[in-house]
Amino acid sequence: MSSNLVEDETQFYCKAKKYWKNIPATVDGMLGGYGHISSIDLSGSKKFLQRFLRDGPYKIGTLHALDCGAGIGRITKRLLLPIFKTVDMVDITDDFLSKAKAYLGDEAKRIGNFYCSGLQDFTPELNRYDLIWIQWVIGHLTDVHLVEFLKRCKAGLQPNGIIVIKDNMTQEGIIMDDVDSSICRDMDVVRKLIRQADLSVLAQEKQENFPEEIYNVFSIAMR
Numbered sequence: 626m627s628s629n630l631v632e633d634e635t636q637f638y639c640k641a642k643k644y645w646k647n648i649p650a651t652v653d654g655m656l657g658g659y660g661h662i663s664s665i666d667l668s669g670s671k672k673f674l675q676r677f678l679r680d681g682p683y684k685i686g687t688l689h690a691l692d693c694g695a696g697i698g699r700i701t702k703r704l705l706l707p708i709f710k711t712v713d714m715v716d717i718t719d720d721f722l723s724k725a726k727a728y729l730g731d732e733a734k735r736i737g738n739f740y741c742s743g744l745q746d747f748t749p750e751l752n753r754y755d756l757i758w759i760q761w762v763i764g765h766l767t768d769v770h771l772v773e774f775l776k777r778c779k780a781g782l783q784p785n786g787i788i789v790i791k792d793n794m795t796q797e798g799i800i801m802d803d804v805d806s807s808i809c810r811d812m813d814v815v816r817k818l819i820r821q822a823d824l825s826v827l828a829q830e831k832q833e834n835f836p837e838e839i840y841n842v843f844s845i846a847m848r
């Protein structure tokens with residue numbers, strides 16, 4: 626279990642919070658110096674989401690989305706706001722949410738709520754969201770908190786809504802990053818935690834065209 630790698634939970638969360646407080650509120654800051662891959666990432670996400678926007682049994686509504694670990698709103702701006710009527714954002718770093726208002730420009734008026742909170746403490750509004758997007762942040766939650774958070778997300782979905790996790794995955798095993806205080810899991814562990822949250826996977830896809838030297842990144846849709 627990856628939580629075993631987290632020896633001191635309070636320190637695990639404090640250290641991550643401190644790390645992000647010192648990161649510039651820019652796209653490059655959000656992506657650890659890999660700002661240049663943002664467009665590839667967003668195109669891949671758009672393509673992944675398309676299957677849920679077409680007519681068919683998995684079609685989702687386009688009213689409300691929630692961006693989790695949203696940062697300055699990189700994903701909200703270019704993936705979610707063009708599709709959904711309103712988007713809520715949740716992030717632990719208040720500076721990022723403050724910056725989001727300027728970064729999103731005029732479109733910031735379609736942000737319903739800017740929630741400043743750790744996901745481990747956050748409960749999405751019941752039955753509200755067509756899509757809950759969780760990208761590059763699950764490594765900041767312990768296994769127990771991730772499972773509990775996913776359960777609360779499930780309760781926050783519209784009947785036809787979906788949750789998408791898009792994140793780094795190791796080839797095998799769990800790797801701790803002491804710099805930003807996060808853990809990177811492998812697909813088997815992530816799928817196990819998804820099952821524990823009583824969610825079923827609807828689609829899974831590897832992000833293509835990312836640099837060789839970074840972790841594999843997968844999108845997983847579930848409900």
Ligand SMILES: C[S@@+](CC[C@H](N)C(=O)[O-])C[C@H]1O[C@@H](n2cnc3c(N)ncnc32)[C@H](O)[C@@H]1O
Binds near residue numbers: 696698700715718
């Ligand atoms: C790698 S950035 C990704 C930002 C955004 N998802 C994107 O892809 O552009 C990680 C984000 O997670 C936030 N974060 C870190 N720990 C968190 C936690 N426990 N709860 C909520 N947000 C957290 C950071 O403030 C930061 O904005």
